[in-house]
Amino acid sequence: MPSDTLDAPAVPAAPPGGPDPAAWRIVPRRRTGQWAAAAVLLVLLVLALASVVRNPAFQWGVVADYFLTSAVLRGLGLTLWLTAVVMALGFGLGTLLAVLRLAGNPVLRAVGRGYVWLFRSVPILVQLLFWFNIGALYPVILGVRTVNLLSPVAVAVIGLTLHEAAYAAEVVRAGILSVGAGQVEAAQALGLGAGRRLRRIVLPQAMRAILPPAGNMLIGTLKGTSIVSVIAVQDLLYSVQLVYHRTYQVIPLLLVATLWYVLVTSVLGVGQHYLERRYARGTAGAR
Amino acid sequence: MNAMVELRSVHKSFGTTEVLRGIDLTVAAGEVAVVLGPSGSGKSTLLRTINHLEKVDRGWISVDGGLVGYRRGAESPARRAFGRGGRGRAADRLYELREREVLRQRTGIGFVFQNFNLFPHLTVLENLVEAPVAVQRRPRKEAEAAARKLLERVGLAEKAGAYPGQLSGGQQQRVAIARALALAPKVLLFDEPTSALDPELVGEVLDVIKDLAHRGTTMIVVTHEIGFAREVADTVVFMDGGRIVEQGPPRQVLDRPRHERTRAFLSKVL
Numbered sequence: 001m002p003s004d005t006l007d008a009p010a011v012p013a014a015p016p017g018g019p020d021p022a023a024w025r026i027v028p029r030r031r032t033g034q035w036a037a038a039a040v041l042l043v044l045l046v047l048a049l050a051s052v053v054r055n056p057a058f059q060w061g062v063v064a065d066y067f068l069t070s071a072v073l074r075g076l077g078l079t080l081w082l083t084a085v086v087m088a089l090g091f092g093l094g095t096l097l098a099v100l101r102l103a104g105n106p107v108l109r110a111v112g113r114g115y116v117w118l119f120r121s122v123p124i125l126v127q128l129l130f131w132f133n134i135g136a137l138y139p140v141i142l143g144v145r146t147v148n149l150l151s152p153v154a155v156a157v158i159g160l161t162l163h164e165a166a167y168a169a170e171v172v173r174a175g176i177l178s179v180g181a182g183q184v185e186a187a188q189a190l191g192l193g194a195g196r197r198l199r200r201i202v203l204p205q206a207m208r209a210i211l212p213p214a215g216n217m218l219i220g221t222l223k224g225t226s227i228v229s230v231i232a233v234q235d236l237l238y239s240v241q242l243v244y245h246r247t248y249q250v251i252p253l254l255l256v257a258t259l260w261y262v263l264v265t266s267v268l269g270v271g272q273h274y275l276e277r278r279y280a281r282g283t284a285g286a287r
Numbered sequence: 288m289n290a291m292v293e294l295r296s297v298h299k300s301f302g303t304t305e306v307l308r309g310i311d312l313t314v315a316a317g318e319v320a321v322v323l324g325p326s327g328s329g330k331s332t333l334l335r336t337i338n339h340l341e342k343v344d345r346g347w348i349s350v351d352g353g354l355v356g357y358r359r360g361a362e363s364p365a366r367r368a369f370g371r372g373g374r375g376r377a378a379d380r381l382y383e384l385r386e387r388e389v390l391r392q393r394t395g396i397g398f399v400f401q402n403f404n405l406f407p408h409l410t411v412l413e414n415l416v417e418a419p420v421a422v423q424r425r426p427r428k429e430a431e432a433a434a435r436k437l438l439e440r441v442g443l444a445e446k447a448g449a450y451p452g453q454l455s456g457g458q459q460q461r462v463a464i465a466r467a468l469a470l471a472p473k474v475l476l477f478d479e480p481t482s483a484l485d486p487e488l489v490g491e492v493l494d495v496i497k498d499l500a501h502r503g504t505t506m507i508v509v510t511h512e513i514g515f516a517r518e519v520a521d522t523v524v525f526m527d528g529g530r531i532v533e534q535g536p537p538r539q540v541l542d543r544p545r546h547e548r549t550r551a552f553l554s555k556v557l
Contacts, residue, residue: 186404189338190418190470191394194386200417204408282407282450 062252066243067259075239076260082153082225082235086160087218093161094168099198101173112169119166125227128159132231156228164221171213175206207279215272219265226257236260291316291505292337292474296346299332306332308529309346314474314522317503321516321537324526325552330509333526334476337507338396339389347381350396351473356389357381394422397467397475401482403459405451411438411462412447415469423470430469437465441495457488461495468499475499477508513556517541525549 052058066072100112119127130137132155135147150158179202187197229238240253247253292314299307306329314320322330335341337348339356348355359381384392406414415434419425425433438444441461443454451459460480467475477496481489493515500506500519510516516523516537523540525532525548532546544550 180404182400182402182404183406185340186398186400186406188340188390189393189396189398189400190466191390191422192418193390193422196421200421201406205406279408282409282452 057251058255059249059252062249063255063259066240066253066256071239071243072236072256072260075234075236076264078153078234079222079225079236080264082156082160082228082233083218083222085157086164086221086225089157089161090164090221091168091172091214093165094170095172095203097165097169098172098176101169102176116166116169119162122163124159124163124224125230127163128155128227128231131155131159152228152231152233155231156225156233160221160225160228164217167217168214171210171217172206174213175208175210176202178209179205204279208276208283211272211276211279215268218268218272222264222268223261289316290314290349291318291351292507293349294333294337294346295348297333297336297343297348298345299329299336299341299343306529307336307343310529310531312524312531312534314505314507316505318521319500319504319506319508319519320522320524321520322507322509322524322526323511323513323516323552324532328526329529330526331478334398334478334507334509337474337476338393338398340398342383350392353392354381355392355396356384358384390422394418394470395473397470397472399460399463399467399475399477399480401479403451403456403463403483405459405463405466407451409450410447411443411449411451411454414451414462415466418466419469434465434469437468438462440468440498441465442491455488456484457491460484460492464492464495464499473505475504475506477506477510479509479511481510481512511556513541513553525552527552 053060097112097115100108101116103109103112122130131150132152134150134155135145138146140146141149183201183205184197187201192201225235226237228235229241232238234242236257240257244250244253290313292312294310294312297307297310298305310329310333312320312333322333324330332341336343337350337355342356347357347359360379405411406417409417412431412434415437416427416430419430419433420427435444435447438447441464443458443461443465446454446458446462451462454462460483464475464480480496481492484492489512493512496506496508496515497519508515508520520537522534523537524534525540525544525546527548532548533540533544540549541553544553
């Protein structure tokens with residue numbers, strides 16, 4: 001009677017397939033749901049694509065006509081240049097600010113903290129307009145008329161860099177904090193100076209934590225530079241705007257700009273992948 | 288007896304917690320001192336004050352005749368010009384050194400950490416070469432040749448190109464010892480060098496330290512390995528509550544401890 005209280009055994013007492021366990025075969029679980037979901041999504045994707053391609057309002061012909069025109073390419077060039085300059089200067093200044101914020105000297109800490117507070121608080125659009133109108137605030141600096149001093153492109157570089165640096169400072173600081181205190185102590189015990197410790201020991205290890213958010217910021221900056229169109233800097237967005245203000249083909253020209261942004265972002269994503277792999281040296285999964 | 292490391296009346300507090308309450312200790316050149324004691328007795332802090340990773344609150348420490356982290360008396364001319372301090376009392380004042388000077392002193396004091404603290408993004412060879420090249424300005428070729436010799440001595444010649452993450456704990460600690468030796472320090476300090484290791488890997492690290500002892504390296508070793516202390520130590524120092532309870536040759540401290548506290552500790556760990 002004891003067998004009544006138990007469920008029927010799921011596994012037969014005598015295993016099939018002979019007595020040799022090495023000869024048994026493992027059959028993976030079926031993933032029916034996964035395949036079904038993939039099929040449904042694929043169908044939806046095809047439908048959406050077909051609608052985009054066949055809807056004449058997108059005017060793909062116009063997109064193709066303008067995609068490689070010199071005006072658009074010049075705008076793209078300026079956008080890429082601006083992105084590169086702002087990222088380089090912004091992260092340079094940001095690294096300096098991060099070091100200030102982590103310094104032992106309370107005066108330096110206050111400077112770093114104050115900068116980040118100020119430039120994170122002021123909207124980038126407002127900041128650009130301030131720099132653009134600097135002549136109204138300080139008409140003459142050191143005997144030079146400020147109106148002549150700053151071109152719109154210079155205003156764009158200054159404004160975007162100062163803004164970028166405040167965010168970069170926090171990204172770099174997070175990276176530095178992610179490196180264990182023991183690493184700094186070991187470097188100190190070996191007599192390495194502060195600069196060498198930072199460059200050679202801390203920052204290379206911090207890069208692993210810095211790169212993913214820095215990649216985010218790079219893509220954000222690429223698209224964010226489009227804000228300079230308000231001060232008449234001819235970046236990618238402003239270049240297509242100039243065209244559609246003339247031809248009223250708003251949608252296809254915005255598509256031209258969008259496709260370029262998507263294209264560049266995709267390339268940057270690939271670059272980030274390889275950079276991350278390089279800085280994973282010496283850790284599990286690398287080499 | 289030529290004192291290599293000397294501590295006099297060393298006090299250290301973290302906030303309101305007194306960690307060192309007046310430590311006097313002398314370690315002669317070529318001598319091995321093993322520091323024993325329960326957790327929280329101040330052993331590690333003591334060791335860290337010797338290379339100025341922790342600043343002392345009171346007292347002084349000297350290595351090979353030079354004060355660690357401070358300069359005594361003789362004020363800088365600039366300070367005197369501003370009329371601060373001084374006035375005939377300079378002899379009993381200790382002036383904190385600049386970081387650059389502290390760093391130079393540290394190259395004469397090797398430190399081996401419990402958790403190895405190898406630089407994970409550098410290869411074993413790069414770990415060893417970094418300080419000799421950057422701090423002592425030795426030519427890279429020469430430093431690399433010296434580093435390979437040291438790796439051979441700790442039995443890891445074939446691991447020069449490996450990253451620390453690819454080594455076992457015992458191998459990492461041997462690399463860390465070689466890295467400390469690369470600066471040719473006058474003293475080696477070990478902070479529980481085998482506490483983070485699997486039991487079967489402890490032996491290989493202790494063998495390296497024993498070999499150094501036989502070569503006449505001055506060493507201060509904080510550890511829980513009583514057997515190692517008995518075999519290698521010239522002096523065993525027993526600490527509790529921020530004080531040195533007793534010190535002497537291993538036969539005396541380990542076999543015939545005079546203090547009840549030492550006896551109680553040894554009965555638990557043996």
